Amino acid sequence: MIDLRTAPYAILALRVTVGLLFLAHGALKLFVFTPAGTAQFFASLGLPPALAYLTIAVELAGGIALVLGFFARAAALALVPILLGAIATVHGSAGFFFTNPNGGWEFLALWIAALFTIALAGDGALALRPTLANPVRE
Template identity: 40%
Template sequence: MTNRQYEYSLLVLRVTLGVIFLAHGLQKISQLDGVIQFFGSLGMPPFAVYAVAATETIGGAMLLTGFFPRIASIGISLVMLGAIFTTKLDKGLLNGYEYELMLLSAAVAVGLSGSRILSLGEALKAKKQPEQKQF
C-alpha cells in the first residue's frame, strides 16, 4: 500500500466516522428530554447527556472537516467506552456492543494515525508555515 492509498483509506474512515457521530449527536440534541430520561434510568446525571451530545456533535463535525481529528477521536473513544461499559457489556458481543466496539476501533485508528487529506487542520497548518523558496 502506498502512502497515498493509506491517506485515502484514513479519509474514508474519518469522514464516515464523522458523519455517524454528527448524526447521533444531532439526534440526541433533537430528542433531549427522552435522552435525559434514558440516561437517568442508568443512574447518570443530566449533564452527562449534554457532554455526550456535545462530544458526538462537535467531535463528528471535527472529524468530518479534519479539524483536529486526533482530539476528536479521543472524545469519541471515551463516549464509546462509556456506552460499552454502561449499557452494552452485559449483552455480550453479538447484538450487544459490536457496533460500539467497531466505532471505538475506527476512532482509535484515526486518533493514532491522524488524517491529512481534505483536512481543515492540515490546510491551516500549511497556511501558517512560510513558503519555502525552491532554487
C-alpha cells in the first residue's frame, strides 16, 4: 500500500537527486570537457557534433526542471533519450557493470528507472509547476 502522506516527499527526494545528477553531468560537459570538446567526442562516435550542444542543453534544462518541479514528468521523459543514446553509443558495448572499462550501462539503467518512476508517480511535493494535479496537496 502506498502511504499518500509521505509518497509526495519520496518523489521530491528522487526528483531533486536525479535533477542534481543531471546538472552535474551537464556542468561537466560545459565547464570541464567544454562544449567544443564534447562536440569533438560526439563526432568521434560518428554522431553529429551539434548533438553535443543539444545534449548539454537538455541535461541542464532537464536537471533544473526536476529540481524545481517545473513540469517534472515531462522533463523526466525528455531526459530518457539522452541516457538511451549514451547506452547505444558508449556504455552498451562495455557490458552491464559500470565498473567495467568504459563503464557499463547499469548506472544509466537505474537513472532510466528513476526517470520513469517520476513520470509515473507525479511531480511530488513542493513542485513549482505540477504537470498534472497531484492527489495530495501540501
